[in-house]
Amino acid sequence: MKPEALLHPTAKGLYCPPGDFYIDPVRPVDRALITHGHADHARAGHGHVMATRETLDIMGIRYGENFAGATQEAAYGEVVTINGVTVSWHPAGHVLGSAQIAVEKGGTRIVASGDYKRRPDPTCTGFDLVPCDVFITEATFGLPVFTHPDDAGEIARLMESLARFPERAHLVGAYALGKAQRVIALIRQAGYAETIFIHGAMEKLCAYYRDRGIDLGPLAPATIEKGAKDQFAGKVIVGPPSAFADRWARRFPDPVACFASGWMRVRQRARQRGVELPLIISDHSDWDELTETIRDTGASEVWVTHGREEALVRWCELHQIRARPLNLVGYEDEAE
């Protein structure tokens, strides 16, 4: 069957007419399949939500238990049929519970990969390659200037800075779902055993990751005790980037502002954000991962969503792969 008849963009999101379901819809719909728990993909208010156990739990933590009329758990590798359309779930390697959704009917298979990365991550299941006819890819870092270096090297720079500035608090900006836990786990892998302090906004999610068996080591809330102004000297504090511009950040002595993000590849971006120690750690694929994944899937056609669509479409053209931007609205190119 023609790919466009199986899945096509609508104002509410990517829609499958024969299956009558949406993937990551941005507005409330009757039936939604959700790739992962980030807020721009997983919204509250759908009639029926199908997602991995972890994604359903994360949505419950963020939106309350009644975030959807009904929920259905999907396991990696599981194959279900929805109104005659075959749907299967595969790890995306993005954050805990993240999945690619393969949709198949009449001999045509489309993979909606959501957000994905291909390098190892101690906090989630690694990416599985799913051969397909049409591959729907994100393009958050879809420019050839984005190459994410090895995570361990980035964490080593944080450790060096801690040793060099033992009197300063190290504030690591990391988004509350996925990045924060991964950064903490990477710091643990580097051998750092001291308590890591966390912003209140990430307590529940960190606790959830621990429940799922991910070792984050000793954590404590970054609340200040009266009269203990230098209790955070030389400590690592992880918080959402937005909190750094907030009054919350003032409790720390002469903080080193660190930010864990793929955007930190570009110096002027880091400078504009007032980041002193940029850590290039991303939950998204870099340019090479994107282009290699496109090739690896063997897809004859590529649909590009959220991010730098034009560059990835151009690359596909240069490599004789049919490609077009999907122009889905509502996904945040900056959220990383």
Added chain:
Amino acid sequence: MAGGMKPFAELLDRLVLTPSRNAKLRLLVDYVAATPDPDRGYAIAAITRDLDIPSVKPAMIRALVAERVDPVLFGYSYDFVGDLAETVSLIWPGEREPPSPSPLRGGSTRSVGVGVSDGEEPPPGSARLRDPHRPPLKGEVKDADLSLATIVETLQKTSRSDAPKLVAAMLDALDPPGRYALLKLITGGMRVGVSSRLVKQALADYGQKDVTEIEELWHGLQIPYADLFAWLDGTGPKPESAAAAPFRPVMLANPTDLDELARYDPADYLAEWKWDGIRVQATAERGVARIYSRTGDDISHAFPDLLAAMDFDGAIDGELLVGHYEDGAIRVGAFGDLQQRLNRKTVSAKQQAKFPALVRAYDLLQEGEDDLRPLPFEARRARLEAFVADLPADRFDLSALVPFSTWDEIGRMRNAAPEPVIEGLMLKRRDSAYVPGRPKGPWFKYKRDPFLIDAVLMYAQRGHGKRSSFYSDYTFGVWTGAADDPALVPVGKAYFGFTDAELRQIDKYVRDNTIERFGPVRSVRAEPDHGLVLEVAFEGLNRSARHKSGVAMRFPRIARLRWDKPPHEADRLETLEAMLD
């Protein structure tokens, strides 16, 4: 001690991201301490922009990358990144850095769409994936070879036609931060937020010298400054100032007031106007003429018209102004006119004709072979008067002495200057020798009171560094339009003048009264009956075509917070317009 690109690249990266001046100084001192000669010298010369490599120009770098990367993809990337060196450093199809444990990483060459499909030979000169155990190919540059000295000295000997191949090989051998540092090193245009003055201060800190000593030597030094570093390290003598027309460290004055002046005898002092241009040293010796700023930067290139008139043998300390010669005297233009001549790499004939540069002379430091600096000011002044009398009258004149007998007279005169391009009075002891720095006592400046207006806070922007959680940069406006339907027009921006306690108060006010947010900027409620009035002090006002209000303030700062004042009582634009000369 380690030279090479890696520490230099690290230094640049840290400088870019370090807002504090002291921290920058520390980074520079640490670098100079840890880096051997001659690499540290080349690094310093690159940062002060004294290093020039004629065989390498940005257009060449663009051409190199165009051979390797699809121009459309490069265009998208450059648009996003905004800096040529950074874009090229990131997009250059080199090896990945560093080897990663992921199986995906192994054996992958960068794929940037040169139009080469898999399996084909890459085009000549393009990057190959290198096996670390394979010996380097002929003409290939090994990472370990890349000291700054090798790079600079090799490229300086290379012709324009051979340079591209060499630069490409160097880029191939480096990782992205190394490539960025290389491109900055060889093309200039650092953009790391470090002035040459700051570098000289760092060198002075490193060698525990006075910065004026370094400024004095600077223009006679040869890159990579081996003799300077030997002196700073205590292993060599102070370098002789060998260059013709060197910079002589400037003598500066302390601010004063009538209370302080009362302790001195007015008969010991001479007074002159403090002209509001830029303080310069115009020096000509042995056929070499130079114009220096007061921090020792050579700014000759911006003033070729003045330079051409410097047919003398001596060093004049004076104020650079623009103006024109009329009826046997120089008429000085506004400071705004002078700005037309500043910060330009080249200056057109039209600008030179419209805004001719001239020097109003304050002092004479050198005349022929005579160093006049040890002489009393009065004696130097006599020599100066005779000296200037022989110079072209349309380019040089004397800063006139202002007769006075009591300090009270001085107090009155400083706010009643005869011309707008005067910012107060200078008071110099008749017997004062010319000494570098800001000694207490011999010279005073007594500035006129600043202008004051009441303006309304309109926008606030988050600060940097320690102030990054505070809204600390304020755009303020004054009223314009009909009296019964006034609107605010922004007239300036200020980020100092308030105490830490006041900063916290304004920050709270901004957060509680935000209307809109644009990135780091908040628009703040500013209505006739609701808003925060700021008393703004400033030194002068220029006409400005770039600002909607038509005026631009000089050195605006917050003088007082007027919590008591309703916004509709703040000043109107007409008040500012009336202050324009």
